[in-house]
Amino acid sequence: MRTTIKSSTTIEGIGLHKGKPARVTFLPAAGATGYRFLSPLFAEPIPATLDRIAGTARGTNISDGKNNIYTVEHLLSAAAGLGIDDLDIEITGEEPPAADGSALPFATALHKAGLTEKQEQERKPLSIGGQLEMAKGDIRFLARPMKDCVFIKLTYDYPHKLVGRQTVEFMLSPEEYLVRVAPARTFGFSHELEALKKAGLGLGGSLDNAVVIAEGEILAKGGLRYPDEFARHKLLDLIGDLALAGRPLKDIYIEAERPGHAANVNFAKLLLEKAL
Numbered sequence: 001m002r003t004t005i006k007s008s009t010t011i012e013g014i015g016l017h018k019g020k021p022a023r024v025t026f027l028p029a030a031g032a033t034g035y036r037f038l039s040p041l042f043a044e045p046i047p048a049t050l051d052r053i054a055g056t057a058r059g060t061n062i063s064d065g066k067n068n069i070y071t072v073e074h075l076l077s078a079a080a081g082l083g084i085d086d087l088d089i090e091i092t093g094e095e096p097p098a099a100d101g102s103a104l105p106f107a108t109a110l111h112k113a114g115l116t117e118k119q120e121q122e123r124k125p126l127s128i129g130g131q132l133e134m135a136k137g138d139i140r141f142l143a144r145p146m147k148d149c150v151f152i153k154l155t156y157d158y159p160h161k162l163v164g165r166q167t168v169e170f171m172l173s174p175e176e177y178l179v180r181v182a183p184a185r186t187f188g189f190s191h192e193l194e195a196l197k198k199a200g201l202g203l204g205g206s207l208d209n210a211v212v213i214a215e216g217e218i219l220a221k222g223g224l225r226y227p228d229e230f231a232r233h234k235l236l237d238l239i240g241d242l243a244l245a246g247r248p249l250k251d252i253y254i255e256a257e258r259p260g261h262a263a264n265v266n267f268a269k270l271l272l273e274k275a276l
C-alpha cells in the first residue's frame with residue numbers, strides 16, 4: 001500500500017527567496033512516483049530526489065539542469081511528516097509560496113485534502129543495520145537502529161543571548177508532526193539580512209513569513225510559537241531534506257547537532273548508501 005492525497009489543493013503567495021508570486025497545487029499521484037514537481041515549462045516532471053539537488057544555500061534547491069526550484073524543504077517536510085508516499089506538485093514560479101514561514105499551511109492543506117491508500121507495492125523503508133556517524137567541524141550526525149520508531153534528537157546552537165542552545169526530541173508520527181513541528185517558522189538574523197538580499201536571497205522575506213532575531217530582541221509575529229521554535233524549525237528542515245532520499249525512515253534513531261541544508265543532504269546520501 002502507498003499513500004497519496006484524495007483531492008487536489010492549491011496554495012498561493014510569494015516565494016521567500018525570490019520574492020515573486022508563487023503557487024503550488026498538490027495533486028493525487030496515480031503511480032508509484034514519489035514526490036515530483038510538474039509544470040508546463042518542464043520537459044518532464046522533476047523528481048524531488050537527492051540526485052536533483054542543485055544548491056543548499058539558505059534552502060534546498062533542485063533542478064533538471066534547466067529549470068530550478070528553490071526552497072523545496074518545507075513543502076517536502078509536510079508531505080513526509082504526514083506519511084505521504086506519492087505526491088504530484090504543480091508549481092508556478094521558481095519556488096513554493098513562503099506561506100507563514102513554516103510547513104503548517106502545506107501540512108494543513110494536505111491533511112484537509114485527505115489521505116488515501118493505493119494498492120501498490122510499499123515504498124522500501126530506509127533502515128540501517130548499525131551505527132553511522134558523520135561530522136564536519138562542529139556539525140555532527142549520528143544514526144543507529146531503533147526498534148518500532150523514528151526518533152530524532154536535534155540540537156541547534158547559536159551564540160546569541162536570545163538563542164543559545166536548544167534541543168528538541170521527537171518521535172515521528174503524522175499527529176505529532178502537525179502539532180509539534182509543522183508550525184515552527186523559518187528565521188534569520190537581522191545582521192545577515194543585508195548580505196542575504198545582496199546575494200539575491202530573502203527578497204520575499206518579512207515578518208509575515210519569518211522570525212527575525214535582532215541584537216536585543218526577537219521579532220516574531222504573534223510571539224514565538226514555542227520557546228524552542230528555532231530547533232523545531234531545524235527539525236522541520238531536516239525532515240524535508242531527508243525526504244529527498246525517496247524512502248521513508250523506519251526503525252531509526254537520529255541525532256543531529258547544528259544541522260543545515262548542506263549537512264542534511266550529505267547525511268541523507270550517507271543513510272541511503274548504508275541503508276539495508
Ligand SMILES: [Zn+2]
Nearest residue numbers: 074186233237
Ligand atoms: Zn526552513
